[in-house]
Amino acid sequence: MDNQLIKTQELTKIYHGRKVVDNISLCVPEGKIYGFLGPNGAGKSTTMKMLLGLIDPSGGKISIFGKEMNRKNRISILKQTGSLIESPSYYGNLTGYENLKISCILKKLPFSEISRVLSVVRMEGNKNKKASQYSLGMKQRLGLANALLGKPSLLLLDEPTNGLDPAGIHEMRSLIRSLPEEYGTTIMISSHLLSEMEQVSDYIGIISSGKIIFQDKLLKLQELGSESIIINTDDNLKASSVIKENMNINPEMSNNGIILPFMDNTTVSQTVKCLVNNNINIYRVTDKTKNLEEIYLSMVKENGL
Amino acid sequence: MIRILKAESLKLKRRYVYLMFAMSLFVIFLWMCYSLSDLDFNKFSGIFALANTDLFLINTIISPVIIAAFATRLADIELIGNTYKWLSCMQNTKSIFKGKVAVGVICIFLYTLFQCAFYILIGIKMDFYSAEKFTMFFISVFAVLLALFMFQLNFSLWSKNQLTPLFISIGGTFAGLFSWFLPQYPLRFIIPWGYFCVLCNNGINYDSVSRYTEYYWTGYPYFWLVVLIVYIVLQYMYTRGKFITKIQEM
Known part of the structure; x- marks a missing residue:
């Protein structure tokens, strides 16, 4: 594989005595889209949360940007990372612009970044509308805009097309596809939809019952299909x-x-x-x-x- | 910390929190005007003690619900918008909690300060100046409001239905109010709402023949102030610990 941006070693998470994530070793190459595939409950979100330091692993190591992540350096590593985990997060009483302003304040970014990310997700026209009045698709795009603030080198997107209509899925897909080409962003995207991963990913990791059962280029996976x-x-x-x-x-x-x-x-x-x-x-x-x-x-x- | 405060205050935009405090101060102002309007300041020697008691009493009635609503407003924006995961990627869990508490402390500080300013105005009107009395009034009200805030925040941070903490505060308000009139029971010492009464260092003598009520000053209950401060610290530590654990489990 190419230069790896995310590397995990024997990453494990145990909930109430059950291994939800079982000794997985992920390798996410730089500048590529890594599709993290698995059925519901396979351990995708738990893995993503561990990568973001939202939950502590029960065992194993996580390296991002070549640095081993721990409680102390988590926030400094995440400064170069954008994320969208599960359902979109937003303050309904604030406009789209104000929601992004919160991230800018906390990440010490100039407010000029807001206009840039709003244009990337094509939301400039709705920036002054309250987030509570947004459709689900718009909320997802706002979440993506939030993740793109500060031109992060790494994006972690957990089921970003959840709940979107076909047009929204297509739009989100083309947006994600364009990011590595335009900004050199590395993207790790999880989904339970195989067809969707096939359309956006360069690399595929398949997880089932907490275990990685395949990890390589998409082409390799497709070769396995010739029977x-x-x-x-x-x-x-x-x-x-x-x-x-x-x-x-x-x-x-x-x-x-x-x-x-x-x-x-x-x-x-x-x-x-x-x-x-x-x-x-x-x-x-x-x-x-x-x-x-x-x-x-x-x-x-x-x-x- | 300034960045966190900036973000927290932006989150409260269009939540009418400041209006809520302003309305409450206005009601306190009206109450005091009504209470003192028909008294002859020249004949009645205990007016300043009466004003002090009145301010504690009106706080017992109004402030717990205001504080509960405030804590609710601070917490529900995060729960409704599912924002804890988002915030946790930008700041430490502890600092999210500290931000909430810091905004709470500042608002309560200003709320108490306005009440104190009003109290000082009454003092000026009655030619009465006592830096000690003003300071102790400020410290007492601030400490009780802070204790109530920490108590309510603990509930609000996790209640899916924010009416529950509000109902708790209404129940607490009644208990606090009853504790004024039931001095023989120790209720006032064991619930935070009762501490408006505990820290009010005024006594009342009512003469049923002349139907004359005399308000007088008593020694300040420093011991109970210390108890309340210890409670605030313990409640803070407990709520912070619970907050961090819950965020980890989300």
């Missing part, structure tokens, strides 16, 4: 026996065509050549891949979680 090759010809029966005789592969017949086990590119090309040499017309060669949901479920099954 078979389907070939459609003008004579599938003949093609099947040709493959069996010449390639030493046992094909399966289905309504969609001949199903072959997953092969590398060279073997696929040899198979196609063999069929052509036997005067079989090939209509289509397709890669059957599992979607992320299927991969995730098979991983969970494999890990017995």
